[in-house]
Amino acid sequence: MNLFLKIWRQSRKDAPGEFKEYQVRDITPDMSFLEMLDALNEDLNARGEPPVAFEHDCREGICGSCGFLINGVAHGGQRGTTVCQLSMRFFKDGDRLTLEPWRASAFPIIRDLVVDRSAFDRILQAGGFISAPTGSAPDANAILVPKEAADTAFDAAACIGCGACVAACPNAAAMLFTSAKLTHLNKLPQGQPQRDQRTLNMAAAMSREGFGSCTNHGECEAVCPKEIPIEFIGNMNRDLIRAAWKRRREPLTLSESPKDER
């Protein structure tokens, strides 16, 4: 099949960008979307034009590197699928596809379809961990974890940090991402001692990074390649109220902005 592509091209962070049009030919249905872009890039290379920069690595939907908008939909619209796993079977001959990077002020564009998602790392730095220095652990079966809690924690921990939730949200909120990590850690017995501090610090980091707030559109859940449910945002809000209500220590100190430079 042949396709018409309109792709956002931007040479660097502070350079102006623009859409450019390309045609790709002889695409077969067993190719993945990124293999289609590989073919385009091979073509551009042969013609002496700069290939389209896009992020990708594992190509099996787990590393979270890839992601851009296809006709305005993050990862292209097949439920529970990253763009690297999106098959060309999903498209038909003559389709016109517009490819753009994630659009959010907290995710500045680096080049073409590549954006800077380091804000996610900084949210994690604010509290997305259980402090267990190496060597200090008790026997693994000394900590009993009810199966339901372990399963919910797993469902939340399945987040791959791709950023689609932010790109799909009209407020560019990072609530689904943050709530997934909070649900993972706050559900487990090991996560209880730091629960309140973690919740308050990660929520504060989220605003500090310039992400918006949730207004229940549900777009994040719809595009999430790991199908993280929006209920987790409800969990996060409950934990926030809980943490604010039941402070363990006065005055409560929130972590400073991490030292890592932007």
Added chain:
Amino acid sequence: MGTTMLDARIPSGPIEQKWDNCRFEMKLVNPANRRKFSIIIVGSGLAGAAAAASLGQQGYQVHCFSYHDSPRRAHSIAAQGGINAAKNYRNDGDSIYRLFYDTVKGGDFRAREANVYRLAQLSVNIIDQCVAQGVPFAREYGGLLDTRSFGGVQVSRTFYARGQTGQQLLLGAYQALEEQIAAGTVKMHSRCEMLDLVVVDGRARGIVTRNLVTGAIECHAADVVVLATGGYSNVFNLSTNAKASNCTAIWRAHRRGAFFANPCFTQIHPTCIPLTSEHQSKLTLMSESLRNDGRVWVPKKKGDQRSPNEIPEEDRDYYLERRYPSFGNLVPRDIASRAAKEICDEGRGVGSSGQGVYLDFRDAIQRMGLEVVREKYGNLFEIYEKITGEDAYKVPMRIYPAPHYTMGGLWVDYHLMSNVPGLFVGGEANFSDHGANRLGASALMQGLADGYFIIPATVPNYIAANPLAKVDTSHPAFQAVKADVEKRISTMLSINGKRSAESFLRELGKLVWDDCGMARSEQSLQHALAEIPKLRDEFWHNLRVIGTGEELNQSLEKAGRVADFFELAELLCIDALHRKESCGGHFRVEYQTPDGEARRDDENFSYCAAWEWKGEGVAPELHKEPLTFEYVHLTQRSYK
């Protein structure tokens, strides 16, 4: 060929006490002095992130480098099946000694006993550590940890988190790392690729990197350099490795003096989704855990065109169960892969290419019910459906072997230090513990043992035991290496030929797969050794990289990695040619038993082959580390 003996620094005492003795004899660094020492860690996968976090916790100044945008992207994330630990929670006869025994035997007696025993000992601590961090392992209703069995063993010792164990373990290490970054003990350098090693007065003292966003070439000095940069399966181009996985860090260190050990020990994983088209950019693994409940078969008759569900029981050949009745579908990977190849070479393969065998869950679904199968393997069935468009709950999966893991890597001693003092190597990047074949669920175990427990003990000992002169990046050695790196980049940008780096890797990978893949012969290896230099020569004359070095340039990144794969491919074939025996993943067709199993030659090849770089166009020099087996008796591996 030389005969230099390598000193593996194996501690004294009975095998059970070696690691304890080693730790007691190690020198310590006073907590107040630790912040004065700096450690560079390249790579942020299981080994790298765990080592960075653990050394940061101890108080050293750690600098961690990754070419990804975030440490969480490292390829450890893609490991599916599980992680072994000798916990014996099942009361099924497991023990540290048994895990040690299984691993030495599974590696076809080409690993160092002392290292493997330590790995088995530490496996127990790894599970404790990961649970404490909140890794959501599978649980039973009573709240205890669940386990499953895996290839090559007869106990249930594999801990897992659905089919995403690597992801969950990496996120645990990544979160510990992020905590240390916030605490200021670790400085993370993301989107920063190591392009060379700097050796000063015989010691590793730093690296030269390229900032992938700005293109800046930068020097970094430290007291110790740790490489945890993964394996080199992408030398085959099509493999289950992530697209960016490459050998540059270890290859550049090799060129600066580090010996490269057993490069020909590569693992071909038996359960991958077969290749469908020539555009395909990578191969996708289906976890080996599927072989717990799935049954492998092909039609008895050649060219049986019936759909699999129409083929009755009597016309099916469950060839693994037939040939290996006691291990059945759970034979080790090298054996399962080779058996699949033989069946397909006989013309009994399935699928349009004939390069595939069935992995069938019909009986498992009947026995356990659909829901239980979905619970255990759901995400794997989804991956399969996304790629092939087929529902494996209804029709059997088709699978075929694919390059997956490399047991070879930089030579290290018991302390995980290479022959270059101050250069430590962890995880898949070293050659360490798996011998000629790695058992399933042992890669995660080794990466974390190296990262959490071994490197954080041996690196401080090195710092305490050696007076290290102050060195900074103004040292002429840094400037010389930096100039080399810059020259190489400008050469690649100025060739201005016709072919992309990608197209060269595709051609190289096919050559290496055909001549040095699942079956190797003197003839095929000689062929590869004649062709690789020609193709490499073309690369350096006909490469085309668009753009400049001062920007994000993914073609340039690729070109540098492909250039190093060319050199490694040659060493891989030289090593395979020199090892005139079959063992584990290295199968030389000239050396097999009458029933087609690998025939080892312990008399002549019971050693680790460590190769020394002697310069471009010069034959590498072989150094041998003899392997002695005091605890596990050398036998022909049998899984019958």
